[in-house]
Amino acid sequence: MTIALSPTQVPVRVNEEKCIADKGCTVCVDVCPLDVLAIDLVKGSAFMKYDECWYCLPCEQDCPTQAIEVDIPYLLR
Amino acid sequence: MNVLEQEFDLVVIGGGTAGPMAAVKAKERNPKLRVLLVDKANVKRSGAISMGMDGLNNAVIPGHATPEQYVKEITVANDGIVDQEALMAYATRSAAMIDELDRWGVKFEKDETGDYAVRKVHHLGTYVLPMPEGHHMKRVLYRQLKRARVDITNRLVVTRVLTGPDGSVAAVMGFDCRTAELVLIRTRAAVLCTGAAGRIGLPASGYLMGTYENPTNCGDGHSMAFHAGADLSNLECFQINPLIKDYNGPACAYVTGPLGGYTANGKGERFIESDYWSGQMMLEFYNELQSGNGPVFLKVNHLAEETIAQIETILHSNERPSRGRFHERRGTDYRHSMIEMHISEIGFCSGHSASGIRINARGETSVRGLYAAGDCASVPHNYMLGAFVYGKLCGEHAAEYCEGKDFVPHAPEAAQAEAQRILGPLGRSEGLTPQQVEYKTRRLVNDYLQPPKITRKYEIALQRFEEIREDLQQLAAPGPHELMRAMEAHAILDCAEMAARASLFRTESRWGLYHHCVDHPQRDDENWFCHTALRRGADGSMQLRKLAVEPYVVAVDESEKAAYHRLRVARVAETV
Ligand SMILES: Cc1cc2nc3c(=O)[nH]c(=O)nc-3n(C[C@H](O)[C@H](O)[C@H](O)COP(=O)(O)OP(=O)(O)OC[C@H]3O[C@@H](n4cnc5c(N)ncnc54)[C@H](O)[C@@H]3O)c2cc1C
Ligand code: SF4
Numbered sequence: 001m002t003i004a005l006s007p008t009q010v011p012v013r014v015n016e017e018k019c020i021a022d023k024g025c026t027v028c029v030d031v032c033p034l035d036v037l038a039i040d041l042v043k044g045s046a047f048m049k050y051d052e053c054w055y056c057l058p059c060e061q062d063c064p065t066q067a068i069e070v071d072i073p074y075l076l077r
Numbered sequence: 078m079n080v081l082e083q084e085f086d087l088v089v090i091g092g093g094t095a096g097p098m099a100a101v102k103a104k105e106r107n108p109k110l111r112v113l114l115v116d117k118a119n120v121k122r123s124g125a126i127s128m129g130m131d132g133l134n135n136a137v138i139p140g141h142a143t144p145e146q147y148v149k150e151i152t153v154a155n156d157g158i159v160d161q162e163a164l165m166a167y168a169t170r171s172a173a174m175i176d177e178l179d180r181w182g183v184k185f186e187k188d189e190t191g192d193y194a195v196r197k198v199h200h201l202g203t204y205v206l207p208m209p210e211g212h213h214m215k216r217v218l219y220r221q222l223k224r225a226r227v228d229i230t231n232r233l234v235v236t237r238v239l240t241g242p243d244g245s246v247a248a249v250m251g252f253d254c255r256t257a258e259l260v261l262i263r264t265r266a267a268v269l270c271t272g273a274a275g276r277i278g279l280p281a282s283g284y285l286m287g288t289y290e291n292p293t294n295c296g297d298g299h300s301m302a303f304h305a306g307a308d309l310s311n312l313e314c315f316q317i318n319p320l321i322k323d324y325n326g327p328a329c330a331y332v333t334g335p336l337g338g339y340t341a342n343g344k345g346e347r348f349i350e351s352d353y354w355s356g357q358m359m360l361e362f363y364n365e366l367q368s369g370n371g372p373v374f375l376k377v378n379h380l381a382e383e384t385i386a387q388i389e390t391i392l393h394s395n396e397r398p399s400r401g402r403f404h405e406r407r408g409t410d411y412r413h414s415m416i417e418m419h420i421s422e423i424g425f426c427s428g429h430s431a432s433g434i435r436i437n438a439r440g441e442t443s444v445r446g447l448y449a450a451g452d453c454a455s456v457p458h459n460y461m462l463g464a465f466v467y468g469k470l471c472g473e474h475a476a477e478y479c480e481g482k483d484f485v486p487h488a489p490e491a492a493q494a495e496a497q498r499i500l501g502p503l504g505r506s507e508g509l510t511p512q513q514v515e516y517k518t519r520r521l522v523n524d525y526l527q528p529p530k531i532t533r534k535y536e537i538a539l540q541r542f543e544e545i546r547e548d549l550q551q552l553a554a555p556g557p558h559e560l561m562r563a564m565e566a567h568a569i570l571d572c573a574e575m576a577a578r579a580s581l582f583r584t585e586s587r588w589g590l591y592h593h594c595v596d597h598p599q600r601d602d603e604n605w606f607c608h609t610a611l612r613r614g615a616d617g618s619m620q621l622r623k624l625a626v627e628p629y630v631v632a633v634d635e636s637e638k639a640a641y642h643r644l645r646v647a648r649v650a651e652t653v
């Protein structure tokens with residue numbers, strides 16, 4: 001095995017209290033142009049799975065509970 | 078091997094701006110046609126206009142500008158290398174398209190009399206129509222797609238257009254980026270609307286997806302057109318934009334210019350007369366950065382409070398709404414500070430410059446049954462409205478073409494080969510990650526291809542690209558998402574190589590910074606007043622040739638031709 005994981009801080013933060021993925025919501029996952037969000041089935045909330053974000057904001061804008069906050073990726077700040 | 082097979086009369090590839098328009102217009106022309114719109118993202122929020130747009134950059138509206146004026150302006154801004162008939166096809170349909178979008182519910186700025194409030198940003202004419210409430214573009218388009226009953230498949234990454242024995246379009250292939258399922262769609266015709274090739278170069282921040290373009294647009298369409306045998310033209314006319322440093326989005330002089338903002342050097346002085354993005358403007362920008370007078374800034378801090386508040390509302394709610402957050406984190410307030418700007422990475426984009434899949438005034442590529450519209454096609458400075466107009470032209474002409482065209486068979490070996498190419502990375506548990514291969518390709522593009530262009534550097538780049546081509550065989554993808562990135566790495570490498578070969582072919586300098594060659598510093602109209610076309614040779618290699626510039630339909634006289642070369646502000650001699 002020669003493939004390693006490099007940890008990185010992602011720019012999208014999901015408020016697990018507000019997120020209603022456990023009730024079946026997948027809006028942010030559906031709209032993200034880069035397909036980088038996913039649902040954590042154990043926690044029942046959305047999260048950013050890949051650090052490949054265009055900081056474009058459809059996820060934040062379309063979330064029905066305002067659970068998402070998009071920051072500018074660290075390398076650009 | 079499991080392949081989902083489908084059949085449609087027409088497949089539109091890419092559901093951003095041009096794509097939805099093409100699909101709707103094809104259905105309007107012939108409601109019986111089975112039209113499929115596919116996107117690797119979700120058409121509800123995909124493409125350059127995913128969060129709307131600040132305005133139309135090139136509106137040709139009677140009373141403000143004529144089609145002839147517009148064709149002349151773009152001819153001059155593009156150093157004469159244009160297909161004027163294709164520009165004219167856009168210009169004469171521009172106003173009707175705005176009216177149609179207006180009826181559909183897109184909000185344009187109007188004056189007290191209800192007339193469109195067009196503003197001057199270009200060097201000569203008046204073409205910018207603001208859309209301060211332009212954030213709902215995609216919703217408006219989606220409603221039209223539903224009304225016209227267009228079939229939609231999201232999250233399908235198209236990777237190849239297959240042709241039949243007669244060379245015309247037979248099928249398209251791709252895979253689902255959630256399940257990695259292979260898909261083959263037999264079709265009579267296809268429209269490429271895959272946007273710019275925005276991931277060829279690496280942004281200065283080093284963040285792979287921190288590009289000017291929506292990073293979904295990484296040149297898949299350019300690569301597909303090449304492999305299908307279509308011509309791509311003027312690829313050496315790169316897209317390079319003046320952007321907010323690090324944020325890498327528009328600053329944006331088109332919004333602020335008409336309100337009194339301008340591009341300034343480090344001393345706060347204006348150094349270019351027109352902020353309209355052209356190769357010459359970018360060269361002046363570059364020279365200012367190099368001269369010691371940089372950095373370059375967007376200056377609005379001299380404006381009145383109401384004006385600044387208005388600018389903030391537009392720029393922080395539309396198009397690239399995270400601009401506000403970026404400034405806030407750095408403590409940049411438009412009232413006090415100027416906004417630092419920088420030069421973007423290179424790309425192919427006819428929307429802003431002139432490079433792309435070669436089309437004529439009907440949207441046809443050189444492959445029968447294959448059409449292209451928007452940023453991936455070749456009509457210069459086409460921007461958003463051009464994507465809509467050419468989307469419409471392609472949809473209508475493709476619908477007509479389908480009526481007289483039967484399905485043709487594709488070569489099974491070609492489908493087989495493509496299936497293997499796609500499945501390759503999934504089958505490997507060891508190897509290179511897509512992210513590594515992409516980073517390296519794009520880093521080399523910056524090192525060797527970013528203008529000023531130097532022959533020797535370009536030759537080295539081609540050697541290194543050849544090495545990476547071998548590395549593609551080692552790409553490993555643990556899942557469907559990474560598979561998408563792996564196949565994108567293939568397209569990015571194709572585009573990087575095309576950018577290098579096209580640039581080496583044109584041995585002159587033209588289009589300001591876009592094709593600024595150190596070894597051939599002069600413009601050479603005698604030998605190079607022509608388009609260049611790149612296509613796939615029988616052996617699979619990239620072949621280049623010259624194509625004559627089509628006869629002008631609007632005459633441009635000598636004094637007008639030089640207008641864009643006089644962009645630099647004349648300076649009064651400094652007193653000692
Ligand atoms: C930040 C920014 C600001 C801009 N500002 C303005 C402005 O103010 N005014 C103006 O007139 N113009 C502006 N433009 C230009 C304008 O937005 C574009 O010219 C226009 O939207 C391009 O439309 P398109 O259909 O070619 O591409 P897009 O709308 O980007 O659509 C391309 C689509 O193709 C899909 N796709 C790509 N590859 C594949 C594949 N392999 N398989 C399936 N689908 C695929 C993508 O997901 C995307 O949805 C701006 C552009 C940007 C990036
Ligand atoms: S900001 Fe854009 S790219 Fe980033 S997660 Fe949200 S929708 Fe996806």
Ligand code: SF4
Nearest residue numbers: 019020025027028063
């Ligand atoms: S859209 Fe909001 S509520 Fe729905 S899954 Fe995403 S974060 Fe959770």
